[in-house]
Structures are given as C-alpha cells and as structure tokens.
Amino acid sequence: MVAITGATGFVGSLLAKALCKEGAVVRVLTRDVAAARRKLPSWDYGPAPLQFFNEADWTSGVRGATHVVNLAGEPISSRWTPAVKQAILHSRVNATNRLVAALRACAAEERPGVMVSASAVGFYGSSASARFDESSSSGSDYLSSVCREWEAAAAPAAEELGARLVVLRMGIVLDRGGGALAKMAPVFQIFAGGPLGDGRQWFSWIHRDDAVGILMKALSDDSVVGVYNATAPRPVRMNELCNSLGAVMGRPAWLPVPEFAIQALLGEGAKVVLEGQQVLPTRTLGIYSFKYETVTAALRQVVGGAAPR
Numbered sequence: 001m002v003a004i005t006g007a008t009g010f011v012g013s014l015l016a017k018a019l020c021k022e023g024a025v026v027r028v029l030t031r032d033v034a035a036a037r038r039k040l041p042s043w044d045y046g047p048a049p050l051q052f053f054n055e056a057d058w059t060s061g062v063r064g065a066t067h068v069v070n071l072a073g074e075p076i077s078s079r080w081t082p083a084v085k086q087a088i089l090h091s092r093v094n095a096t097n098r099l100v101a102a103l104r105a106c107a108a109e110e111r112p113g114v115m116v117s118a119s120a121v122g123f124y125g126s127s128a129s130a131r132f133d134e135s136s137s138s139g140s141d142y143l144s145s146v147c148r149e150w151e152a153a154a155a156p157a158a159e160e161l162g163a164r165l166v167v168l169r170m171g172i173v174l175d176r177g178g179g180a181l182a183k184m185a186p187v188f189q190i191f192a193g194g195p196l197g198d199g200r201q202w203f204s205w206i207h208r209d210d211a212v213g214i215l216m217k218a219l220s221d222d223s224v225v226g227v228y229n230a231t232a233p234r235p236v237r238m239n240e241l242c243n244s245l246g247a248v249m250g251r252p253a254w255l256p257v258p259e260f261a262i263q264a265l266l267g268e269g270a271k272v273v274l275e276g277q278q279v280l281p282t283r284t285l286g287i288y289s290f291k292y293e294t295v296t297a298a299l300r301q302v303v304g305g306a307a308p309r
Contacts, residue, residue: 002219003027003062003112004085005095006071008039012116014212015069025070027051031060048281052287058102067219068097070117070154076143089146096153103161115216117154121204121231123147123169124243126275128200129194131301134169151227164225168219171231171279175208178303194287202276204235207292207301213228226248229281236295238276248299 002019002088007028013106016026030036033052040050045156053061062068065309072095074087079204103111125139138144151167158165218224236244290296 001025001065003065003068005029012071059105065112067114068112093151115157115163119169121279133280168230171204171206202278204231206281207298228284244296
C-alpha cells in the first residue's frame with residue numbers, strides 16, 4: 001500500500017498506474033479530492049481502486065501504508081512574481097511538512113517504513129562548465145534554496161521517525177502530453193522551432209518512464225538510501241536537444257528564441273531555460289539501468305512511439 005502526494009502530476013500519475021499494475025493499493029493524498037478523481041479516472045488504474053484523502057485526513061491516508069511518495073509542487077516554468085515564487089516554495093515545503101506531521105501522528109507500528117521524496121537538479125545551481133553529481137554541494141540561487149528547504153523538510157522522516165528516506169533530484173522530464181515538450185513541440189510543428197537563448201546551456205533531462213522506473217526501484221529496494229539524481233546519464237546542451245527534436249519531427253531547428261524575448265515573457269523565471277547545469281546520475285547508475293540514455297532515443301519514443309534501444 002503506497003500513499004502519494006502529487007499523484008495527479010506528470011510523474012505521479014504514471015507512477016500510480018505502474019503501482020496499480022503491480023497490484024498495489026494506491027492512496028492519493030491531495031488538497032482537492034473531487035479534482036483528483038477527475039484527473040485520475042478509476043477505469044485507467046486497474047482492478048485495485050484508488051483511495052483519496054483530503055489534506056485534513058492525510059494521517060489516515062498514511063496510517064497502515066507501507067510506503068509514501070512525496071511529489072507535490074507547483075510548476076516552476078512561469079513568470080516568477082513574488083507570489084509565484086512564494087507558491088513554488090510553499091507548495092513543496094508545506095506539503096512535505098504536512099506529510100511528515102502525518103507520519104509523526106501515526107503509531108510506530110502503523111507508520112510507513114519508506115519515504116521517497118522528490119527534489120530537483122536546481123539544488124546544484126547553474127553553471128556552463130561544472131559537472132554535478134550527488135556528492136556536489138548546493139548552489140546559491142533561488143531554486144537552490146527552494147531545494148534545500150524542500151529536502152530539509154523531508155529529513156525528519158529518517159532522522160526522527162526512522163524511515164528509509166530516498167531523495168530524488170529530478171531533471172527535466174520528457175514525454176508526450178506534458179512537461180517541457182508540451183511547450184516546445186507545437187512550435188517545431190509549425191516550422192518555427194530552435195534553441196532558447198544561445199543554445200549552449202546544459203539540459204539535464206530524463207524520460208518519464210525512467211523517472212518512474214527509478215521511483216519504483218527506490219520503493220522496492222531496501223539498499224537504496226539517500227540522495228540520487230533522477231537524470232539521464234547523457235545530459236545535452238540546448239542546441240543539441242533542439243536539433244534532435246527537429247530531426248525526429250522532420251522539422252528545422254534554425255530559429256533561435258533570443259534571450260530578451262524569454263526574459264520579457266518569464267522575468268526572473270527565465271533562469272530555468274537560459275541557465276542550466278550538467279548533472280550526472282553517478283549513484284543512480286549503481287542501482288538502475290536506464291531505458292533511454294540518449295535524448296535522441298527518448299525523443300524518438302515520445303514523438304513516434306519507438307521502443308527504447
């Protein structure tokens with residue numbers, strides 16, 4: 001029995017399906033049960049029905065579960081007004097605090113023994129030249145501080161409550177129907193695609209199937225503890241991503257989007273696309289075999305449904 005925050009999201013919804021396919025009972029911890037039921041229709045999730053718990057009832061949702069997964073968080077790809085920045089931080093930290101409080105309220109024998117909690121590669125800050133792995137220290141920008149607080153909020157699950165805690169620092173997730181490609185592919189479709197900014201920034205990505213695969217491994221393998229990067233082993237620069245996407249779609253990738261246009265649209269949030277980091281899954285490669293190691297293979301599957309190579 002697995003309790004999940006963020007189960008209606010891009011990664012969480014696929015994780016819930018994978019768990020249900022294996023016969024697990026999935027408990028959806030949400031702020032809005034009615035909305036969550038609409039996003040996760042029961043006929044998509046197999047014979048084991050999903051169970052839904054409002055925020056005020058999360059303690060009941062985690063009581064008796066064997067595992068808990070924490071994926072809640074507002075999207076970061078928007079214009080960062082002060083209110084949006086506060087929502088980005090609070091949606092992650094507050095949800096994690098509430099989840100830990102729910103665990104704390106359970107008797108020890110009824111408490112999940114495993115917690116897998118998301119973080120992001122933004123932890124490392126941005127760099128045009130540095131390489132980061134799980135042993136690297138945190139950066140000093142806004143997203144780095146969000147990730148530090150997010151991870152610190154999850155820490156009591158291990159330090160105080162004795163759970164096996166796994167923190168997954170997620171890269172940019174690729175798949176059809178959402179994420180970065182949902183915004184990029186339509187532009188390429190009308191022959192207007194190209195790199196964002198100068199195209200030299202690093203893009204640390206992961207196919208959604210591999211993100212879910214790593215989550216499943218973290219849930220099932222008792223030897224998996226601590227921080228792991230949920231990123232493909234071959235990060236690319238933005239221009240390589242766009243060239244690969246154009247080639248797979250049969251569209252040119254010649255029209256770069258200038259920095260000033262991105263900054264005008266996103267303000268401070270432009271840092272997400274104009275600056276990047278080269279993140280390597282050093283520890284993750286010791287526990288997981290990736291289906292999609294190259295961005296071209298991932299894009300072929302996303303755009304054309306090709307099997308992984």
